[in-house]
Amino acid sequence: MEDFSSVEASIKSALISTIRSANSLGDEDLAFHRSLDSSVGTTLDRQNARLLGLADRLVGAATANTEIVRPPRLSDLESVDGNWKAVVDVVDSLLERADTALDEFTGAVKRLSPGVDQAAAQRASKRPRHDPTVVKAYDIEKPQLRFDHVPKNDEVLPFKPLLLSKPHASVPLETEPIALEPETQPAYPHPYQHELENYRYPSSVYTHSEPIMYQPFESTTATFVEDEEALAEMLEELKQAKEIAVDLEHHDNRSYIGIVSLMQISTRDKDWIVDTLKPWRRKLQCLNEVFTDPNIVKVLHGAYMDAMWLQRDLGLYLVGLFDTHYAARALGYTGGSLAFLLKKFIDFDAQKQYQTADWRVRPLPKELFDYARSDTHFLLYIFDCMRNELIESSTFDAPDHEGDKIWDVLEKSKEVALQRYEHPIYDAESGQGSTGWYRMLARTPALLDKQQFAVFRAVHKWRDDVAREQDDSTHYILPNHQIFNIAKAMPPTRLALFGIAQPVTQAVKLRADELVSVIAKAKEGGKDGPDMVEVMNRLDPRRNEPVSADPEPVPVRQAKAPTPQPARTMNGPSSTLPLRSTSSAFWGRAFESSSYQKRAVSSRADISLAVPLPPLTAEIFADPSEVMAADDEPPTPETAPAEEAREEPDDTFVLKDTGRKRKRADPFDGMAANSDEVTLAGPSAEETRAREKAERKAAKKAAKQAAKAAAAGGEVNGVEDEDEAPFDYASAPSILNPPRETKESAKERKKREKQLNPSAKSLDAPKGLPRNQKEKAGKSMTFRN
Structure with missing residues (x-):
C-alpha cells in the first residue's frame, strides 16, 4: 500500500507539471515563437519526435498482452490521424482495466479466477469479521444456487406474488390473474392495493413533537440475524414499535435480476442486520406482520427500488411507508441523498465507497457492517426532524390539500408502495423494455x-x-x-x-x-x-413530429408572392442526419435557425445610407424575362405622362459624415433638414454655380459686418451680431509666436481671444449633462463622376 501511494504521488506530480507546462504556452503561439528564434523550432521538432516515440511505445506496451495482433503504429503526425480510432480503442481498454482494477481493489467486484486456491478461500472465510481483506480475497460462490427456490430467468408469464398468507388484510388474497385493464393480458394485482388506496396514516405523522434522540453509535451495536430463532425474537420486538427504519443492500453483478443481500431494520432503541442470502430466505415473509401493519410507520429513504426488491425476493410489502427522499424534495433541500441528510442532521459522514461493495461476502467485514447499520440507525431521528419541518411549512386549511406538504409526501410514498414487480421480458423485434x-x-x-x-x-x-x-x-x-x-x-x-x-x-x-x-x-x-x-x-412516432418553421423574411415590395416553405421535421426521411434534432432542450433552436435567417429586410423608407441606391421598385424582384418584356411594351396612358414629366437626375451626389452635427437649413442647400440622407436627384450645374456665387457674396458681407462689429465693440445698430463671420485662419496671428503685448482694455482682450478661438463663445452658455459618446465634427464632401 505504501509503494502504491508513493508511485501514485510521483505520477500525479509529473502529470501536473506537464499539464502546467503545456497550458503556459498556447498552440496558436507556436508559429510566432518559431519565427522569432530558429532554435525554438528545432527544439519543438525534437520534443515532438520524442513524445511521438513515447506514445508509440506506450500503445505497443498496452497491447502487448492482448489479442491485438497489429497495434496502431505512430510513426509520424499523419499516422496519428489515420490510426486515431485504433488509439482511442486502446485507451478505452486501458480505462476499462483501470476501472476493473479499482473495483477489485475497493471490493466493489470480485475477479473471476477459475483456478483459485480453495484452501486459501476457506482460510479467508475463517478470518475475523473486522478483517477488511475478506472483501477482496477470493471469488464468492453464487448464493442463489443454494436457495430453496432457485431464481428462474426465463419466465414469460406474469409475476405471481410470493405471499402464502396476507396479514392485516381488508380483502382476501387474489390467487388467480385478472385483467387489470380492458384488452390487456391477465396479471396478478398488487396484494395490498385496496389497503394502500384506503390507508390513513396514524395521527402521530401530523403531530409536531420533540425529536427522539438516537442511541450513541459508538457505544451500541446491531444484532446479526442469520437463523430462524433470531428472526422470531426480532419480530416480537418490532411488533411493539410505532415507527421502524428499513434499508436494503442489493447485488446485481453476478445475478441476472439481482438479489437482496442484506436488510437493515432499526427501532428507537435497537438495530438489526438480517442475512437475506440464507436458503430459507422466503420465511422472512413473517415480517409482513410488521411491514403491513397500518399502525406502524415504515421509514425508508429512496424506496423506489426497495419496494420492488422486497416483493420480488422476499414477498414483503409496505403499508404505511414514509419516504424521506420525497420529504427532502418537498422541503426544498439542496440535496436529496441519505448521505446529505446524515450530514445535515447528524453531522455524520457516511462511507459511501462501500455502497457498491459486494454484499454477498460472509462473514460480513466490520467496515461493511458499520456502514449498513448507519443507514437506519439515525433515520428515525431524521424522520422526526423532517416531519416537524413539513408541519411548520404546511397550510392545512386550503381546499384539496393545497399547501399541505406532508400530505404530498405521504401520497408519493403510497405511489412507491403500490408498485408491482414484473419479470423482465426481452422483445428482440422492437427492443422495448428495461432490457431491450x-x-x-x-x-x-x-x-x-x-x-x-x-x-x-x-x-x-x-x-x-x-x-x-x-x-x-x-x-x-x-x-x-x-x-x-x-x-x-x-x-x-x-x-x-x-x-x-x-x-x-x-x-x-x-x-x-x-x-x-x-x-x-x-x-x-x-x-x-x-x-x-x-x-x-x-x-417512436414523436421523432417525426414537425418543428415550427422559421418565420419567412419580409420582402421589399415583392412582385410575386413567395413560395411557402414546408415545415421541417425533426428526423424526417429527407434529413441528411435523421437522428439529429433541430432543437436543443438546453440551447433551443439549432444553428440553422440563426438570427441572420430570421432578420427581416426593411423598406426603403427606413434606410438611411451614405451612398446612392437605385429605387427599390418591383422590377428589382421580378423575373428578368418579365422585366425585359415589360420594357418592350409601350407605356400605358396612366404612366406615360408621369414618365415624361420625370427629370433626368444629375450625376452629382453629396456624401456627408454622419458624425457631424446638423446646421440650420440654408436656402441654397438642397439637403435641408435631413442632411444625413442621400439626395438621389441633385441640382443642375447652373444651380450649383449660382449657389456658390451666393455663398461667396454672403461670406463677404458677413466679414464686413464682423469687422464693423469688432470696431464698434461687438454691436451693430445696437444689436449684438448673432451670426459670427467664419474665422480667417490665414490672417489670424500666430499662436506659437504671438505679437507683442500692447496696452488694451480687458474688453478688447476678451474680444481678441474670441477671435482667436471661435468656440470660446460656447463656454458662456450653461453646461448640461455630459454625453457618454460625443460625436466628432465631420465634413461634407461633393463628388462628381
Whole structure:
C-alpha cells in the first residue's frame, strides 16, 4: 500500500507539471515563437519526435498482452490521424482495466479466477469479521444456487406474488390473474392495493413533537440475524414499535435480476442486520406482520427500488411507508441523498465507497457492517426532524390539500408502495423494455447501416440469452460500448473479435466461436434487412413530429408572392442526419435557425445610407424575362405622362459624415433638414454655380459686418451680431509666436481671444449633462463622376 501511494504521488506530480507546462504556452503561439528564434523550432521538432516515440511505445506496451495482433503504429503526425480510432480503442481498454482494477481493489467486484486456491478461500472465510481483506480475497460462490427456490430467468408469464398468507388484510388474497385493464393480458394485482388506496396514516405523522434522540453509535451495536430463532425474537420486538427504519443492500453483478443481500431494520432503541442470502430466505415473509401493519410507520429513504426488491425476493410489502427522499424534495433541500441528510442532521459522514461493495461476502467485514447499520440507525431521528419541518411549512386549511406538504409526501410514498414487480421480458423485434436494445440505441448518437444494425441487435440478444443462462448481469457478459464496437467492425474471426472487445470478458472468451457465428449470420441477413432510421422512427412516432418553421423574411415590395416553405421535421426521411434534432432542450433552436435567417429586410423608407441606391421598385424582384418584356411594351396612358414629366437626375451626389452635427437649413442647400440622407436627384450645374456665387457674396458681407462689429465693440445698430463671420485662419496671428503685448482694455482682450478661438463663445452658455459618446465634427464632401 505504501509503494502504491508513493508511485501514485510521483505520477500525479509529473502529470501536473506537464499539464502546467503545456497550458503556459498556447498552440496558436507556436508559429510566432518559431519565427522569432530558429532554435525554438528545432527544439519543438525534437520534443515532438520524442513524445511521438513515447506514445508509440506506450500503445505497443498496452497491447502487448492482448489479442491485438497489429497495434496502431505512430510513426509520424499523419499516422496519428489515420490510426486515431485504433488509439482511442486502446485507451478505452486501458480505462476499462483501470476501472476493473479499482473495483477489485475497493471490493466493489470480485475477479473471476477459475483456478483459485480453495484452501486459501476457506482460510479467508475463517478470518475475523473486522478483517477488511475478506472483501477482496477470493471469488464468492453464487448464493442463489443454494436457495430453496432457485431464481428462474426465463419466465414469460406474469409475476405471481410470493405471499402464502396476507396479514392485516381488508380483502382476501387474489390467487388467480385478472385483467387489470380492458384488452390487456391477465396479471396478478398488487396484494395490498385496496389497503394502500384506503390507508390513513396514524395521527402521530401530523403531530409536531420533540425529536427522539438516537442511541450513541459508538457505544451500541446491531444484532446479526442469520437463523430462524433470531428472526422470531426480532419480530416480537418490532411488533411493539410505532415507527421502524428499513434499508436494503442489493447485488446485481453476478445475478441476472439481482438479489437482496442484506436488510437493515432499526427501532428507537435497537438495530438489526438480517442475512437475506440464507436458503430459507422466503420465511422472512413473517415480517409482513410488521411491514403491513397500518399502525406502524415504515421509514425508508429512496424506496423506489426497495419496494420492488422486497416483493420480488422476499414477498414483503409496505403499508404505511414514509419516504424521506420525497420529504427532502418537498422541503426544498439542496440535496436529496441519505448521505446529505446524515450530514445535515447528524453531522455524520457516511462511507459511501462501500455502497457498491459486494454484499454477498460472509462473514460480513466490520467496515461493511458499520456502514449498513448507519443507514437506519439515525433515520428515525431524521424522520422526526423532517416531519416537524413539513408541519411548520404546511397550510392545512386550503381546499384539496393545497399547501399541505406532508400530505404530498405521504401520497408519493403510497405511489412507491403500490408498485408491482414484473419479470423482465426481452422483445428482440422492437427492443422495448428495461432490457431491450431500443433505449441504449436511442440514447447514443450512433448511425449504423443495415448490416451494422442487424449485428447490433443480434449481439444484444446473444448477450441477454447468455446472461439469463449463466445467471449473470448483462454488463458482466459484455459491456455496452463493446456491443457498439462489434456492430461497427463486424469482426469475421475469433482473433479479430478479441482485438475489438477489450477487455475480453470470460463469457466472450469461452463463447467466442458462438459469437462470431452470430455476427456472420446477422451480417449476411442484414443486407436486405430494415434500416435503422426507419425502425427507430416507427418505434417512436414523436421523432417525426414537425418543428415550427422559421418565420419567412419580409420582402421589399415583392412582385410575386413567395413560395411557402414546408415545415421541417425533426428526423424526417429527407434529413441528411435523421437522428439529429433541430432543437436543443438546453440551447433551443439549432444553428440553422440563426438570427441572420430570421432578420427581416426593411423598406426603403427606413434606410438611411451614405451612398446612392437605385429605387427599390418591383422590377428589382421580378423575373428578368418579365422585366425585359415589360420594357418592350409601350407605356400605358396612366404612366406615360408621369414618365415624361420625370427629370433626368444629375450625376452629382453629396456624401456627408454622419458624425457631424446638423446646421440650420440654408436656402441654397438642397439637403435641408435631413442632411444625413442621400439626395438621389441633385441640382443642375447652373444651380450649383449660382449657389456658390451666393455663398461667396454672403461670406463677404458677413466679414464686413464682423469687422464693423469688432470696431464698434461687438454691436451693430445696437444689436449684438448673432451670426459670427467664419474665422480667417490665414490672417489670424500666430499662436506659437504671438505679437507683442500692447496696452488694451480687458474688453478688447476678451474680444481678441474670441477671435482667436471661435468656440470660446460656447463656454458662456450653461453646461448640461455630459454625453457618454460625443460625436466628432465631420465634413461634407461633393463628388462628381
